[in-house]
Amino acid sequence: MSLKREDVLTILAQNIGIRGSAFPVASSALTAWAEGLGIRKGGHTVLYTGHMYQIIPFILGMQNREALMRSAPSWGMKVARLINPVINLTRVVTLGAAHPLDVLRYNRVLRDVATLLRSCGVEFGYLYEYEEYAGALPYDMGLDRVFLKHAHRVYKKLKGFGIRRLITVDPHTTEMFKNVYPEVIEGFDIEVVNYLELLAERWRPKVKGGGHKRPFVIHDSCVYSRYLGIFEEPRSILRRIGVEFQEPLLSKRLTHCCGGPIESIFPERAKEVAKARMEQLEPLGREIVTMCPICHLNLGAVKDENIQLWDIATILRDIQKEQGGNGNG
Amino acid sequence: MIKVNDSVVRELRSRGRFDASKCFSCGTCTALCPVGLPILPREIFRYALLGAQEELIKRQDEIFSCLLCRMCEENCPEGVGISGNIRLIRGLLNEKVLGL
Missing domain, CATH: 3.40.50 (Rossmann fold)
Structure with missing residues (x-):
C-alpha cells in the first residue's frame, strides 16, 4: 500500500506554499556540503544546488520509516494534512533518519562538482541558506498555483542578490531554470548553465x-x-x-x-x-x-x-x- | 453514458500548450511506455478532447503514473507534446478534485 495521492499532493502544496520546499529539512543540512570550501556568499555567478542532492539521505531515511507510516490508522494522514501547515511534519518524520554515510556520500558529490569547476578556473559563489528549491516536483505534479507563486518568489530573490548566472548541478533544477522559468516568468534574464556543459567546454x-x-x-x-x-x-x-x-x-x-x-x-x-x-x-x-x-x-x-x-x-x-x-x- | 463538457479543452488550453488534437492514436507512445499502462496517453487525450471530465477523474491513477520521461514524445510521429499535455491535465484535476 502507498500513501494516498491526495495526501501527498496536499502536503506537497503546503510545504511549497509555506516553507518553499518539497522536502523542507533543516537549512544546516542543505549547506553542510560547502563547509571548509571557502566559497564566497553570493556574487553574479553562483553554484546552484537546488537542494536535490542534499535531500536524498532524508528521503532514504523516510523510506525506511514508511512501513511505520503505512501502519498508521486511515485518519492519520487526514490529521497530518491539518497540522502540517503549523508543524513541519517532514522535519519531524525525518528527524535523525538520514544515515551519516548517505549524508557524506551525497554531500561529497557537491564538493566534487565545486572542486572540478574550480580546477578549470570557473569562479562562483553560493547562496548558502538563501538558496531555494526550484520547484520541479510541484510543477510536474500540476500544482500550478503554488508553483507559479513559488517561482516568482525565487526569481525575485535571485534578482535581489544580483545573480546573473546560475551553474546548476542536477537535471531537474537545470530544466526548471533553463526552460520552465523563462516560460512562466516574463523577462526572466538569468543565464543558466549546467556544470557538465561547463566541464565539457573547459576541463582539460x-x-x-x-x-x-x-x-x-x-x-x-x-x-x-x-x-x-x-x-x-x-x-x-x-x-x-x-x-x-x-x-x-x-x-x-x-x-x-x-x-x-x-x-x-x-x-x-x-x-x-x-x-x-x-x-x-x-x-x-x-x-x-x-x-x-x-x-x-x-x-x-x-x-x-x-x-x-x-x-x-x-x-x-x-x-x-x-x-x-x-x-x- | 459519458457526459461531455466543452469547457474542459478550453480550460486546458488556457493553462498552456495543449496539443493533444495532433495525436492520431497510432499507439507508439503506449508501446514504448516504461510504466506499461495501456491507457496512457491516447485514451486520456481522447477523453480530454471530448470534454469527458468524469472519465478523466476515474483515471487519475493512470494520469499520475506518467513518468513525464518523454520516451513516447521522442518517438511520436506527430510531435505531440505528450508530457506537457499530461501535466496540464494533472493541473486541471488538482483544481477540480482537490481544490489545489
Whole structure:
C-alpha cells in the first residue's frame, strides 16, 4: 500500500506554499556540503544546488520509516494534512533518519562538482541558506498555483542578490531554470548553465598512462537527455580522463527512466520501472555511472549488492586525484 | 453514458500548450511506455478532447503514473507534446478534485 495521492499532493502544496520546499529539512543540512570550501556568499555567478542532492539521505531515511507510516490508522494522514501547515511534519518524520554515510556520500558529490569547476578556473559563489528549491516536483505534479507563486518568489530573490548566472548541478533544477522559468516568468534574464556543459567546454585534465580501466556502464537521465539534450557532454568528459564505459541499448535520447518521478505517489510502480532499467544495465558491468540524484536513489533501491552506483562527479574527482592533479593540464 | 463538457479543452488550453488534437492514436507512445499502462496517453487525450471530465477523474491513477520521461514524445510521429499535455491535465484535476 502507498500513501494516498491526495495526501501527498496536499502536503506537497503546503510545504511549497509555506516553507518553499518539497522536502523542507533543516537549512544546516542543505549547506553542510560547502563547509571548509571557502566559497564566497553570493556574487553574479553562483553554484546552484537546488537542494536535490542534499535531500536524498532524508528521503532514504523516510523510506525506511514508511512501513511505520503505512501502519498508521486511515485518519492519520487526514490529521497530518491539518497540522502540517503549523508543524513541519517532514522535519519531524525525518528527524535523525538520514544515515551519516548517505549524508557524506551525497554531500561529497557537491564538493566534487565545486572542486572540478574550480580546477578549470570557473569562479562562483553560493547562496548558502538563501538558496531555494526550484520547484520541479510541484510543477510536474500540476500544482500550478503554488508553483507559479513559488517561482516568482525565487526569481525575485535571485534578482535581489544580483545573480546573473546560475551553474546548476542536477537535471531537474537545470530544466526548471533553463526552460520552465523563462516560460512562466516574463523577462526572466538569468543565464543558466549546467556544470557538465561547463566541464565539457573547459576541463582539460592531465592524463597519465593508458587511462582508467574499470569498465563503467553509463545511465543517462531522461531530463538531461530528452529535455535538455545533454548526453554528449558527460561522455566527452569521461573519455577525456580515460574512462572506458559501456552503453546500454537504451541510452542517450532513448534512455530508459529510473522510475523516480512517480516514487512519491506510486513507490511500487517506480520500483518496477527501476528494476527494468537495472536489468538492462547489470549485464554490461558492475559499476554504473549516474548523473542525477533521483536516478541514483531509485536505481540504488533495486540494485544487487555487488553492483556499485557512482555519480559522475565522484568518478571524475576520484580519477583526477589518482592522476595526482587538481588543475587543467 | 459519458457526459461531455466543452469547457474542459478550453480550460486546458488556457493553462498552456495543449496539443493533444495532433495525436492520431497510432499507439507508439503506449508501446514504448516504461510504466506499461495501456491507457496512457491516447485514451486520456481522447477523453480530454471530448470534454469527458468524469472519465478523466476515474483515471487519475493512470494520469499520475506518467513518468513525464518523454520516451513516447521522442518517438511520436506527430510531435505531440505528450508530457506537457499530461501535466496540464494533472493541473486541471488538482483544481477540480482537490481544490489545489
